[in-house]
Amino acid sequence: MGEWAGFFGAxxxxxxxxxxxxxxxxxxxxxxxxxxxxxxxxxxxxxVAPSGVLVIASLALVPRQPLWMFGTEAIAVGLVLALAxxxxxxxxxxxxxxxxxxxxxxxxxxxxxCCMPFIISGVLLVLGCRSALYWMxxxxxxxxxxxxxxxxxxxxxxxR
Numbered sequence: 157m158g159e160w161a162g163f164f165g166a167x168x169x170x171x172x173x174x175x176x177x178x179x180x181x182x183x184x185x186x187x188x189x190x191x192x193x194x195x196x197x198x199x200x201x202x203x204v205a206p207s208g209v210l211v212i213a214s215l216a217l218v219p220r221q222p223l224w225m226f227g228t229e230a231i232a233v234g235l236v237l238a239l240a241x242x243x244x245x246x247x248x249x250x251x252x253x254x255x256x257x258x259x260x261x262x263x264x265x266x267x268x269x270c271c272m273p274f275i276i277s278g279v280l281l282v283l284g285c286r287s288a289l290y291w292m293x294x295x296x297x298x299x300x301x302x303x304x305x306x307x308x309x310x311x312x313x314x315x316r
Contacts, residue, residue, distance in 0.1 A: 157216060157226070160289055164216040167296050171210035174303045178202050181310035188314050195314070201244040201263070202306035205270045205299035208237040212274055212292070227281025227288070234274035234295075241267035270299040 157164075182189060182199045189195040215221075215229045245263060273295030280288030 157221070157223070157289075161217060163293075164213040167209055167213035167300075168217070170300055171206045171213060171296075174300060174307065175203065175206040175210060178206065178303065178307050178310065181307050185310060185314050189310070195310075197244045198306065199310060201241065201267075202303060202310060204237055204240045204244070204267075206303045208233055208270065208274065209296050209299045213296070216292075223281045223286070223288075224284070227278040227283075230274050230278030230281065230292070232278075234271045234278060237271040237274065238267070241271065266298070266302050270295060270302060273298075 178199075182202075189199050212230055212233050215233070216226060218226070245260065245267065273291045273293075277288045277291035277295070280291065
């Protein structure tokens, strides 16, 4: 993991900063968020991805941790992210008359692109594949990009 410490350290910082930004965005626009039945779930969903990156990147920095153990942790975090996203998106499905099926499918796709690379990487690490860490990269990049876009919605688009 030594070669990856810089990457995971940078991801911890980025995820922590984005999580803080999302919390500020939610607190600034809380009344507007609560007034729209679809936005509380969107706000909660926006916290899932950067929290997952923060946890996985933090776990990756644990010294002298066996790769299989980190793999097990990555699987667990990926599954928790998937379940949290599914719970939030189930609520969006109830509001389907407000949004189209394509919108919901897009959010499901983004949720899967955020959590599946962590699960795949974890399984490969448990199986002893050292190159499995490369699967972490797309999961973290998609998670952070989706968080930035969702934070934009919570900070700016909500005011339109």
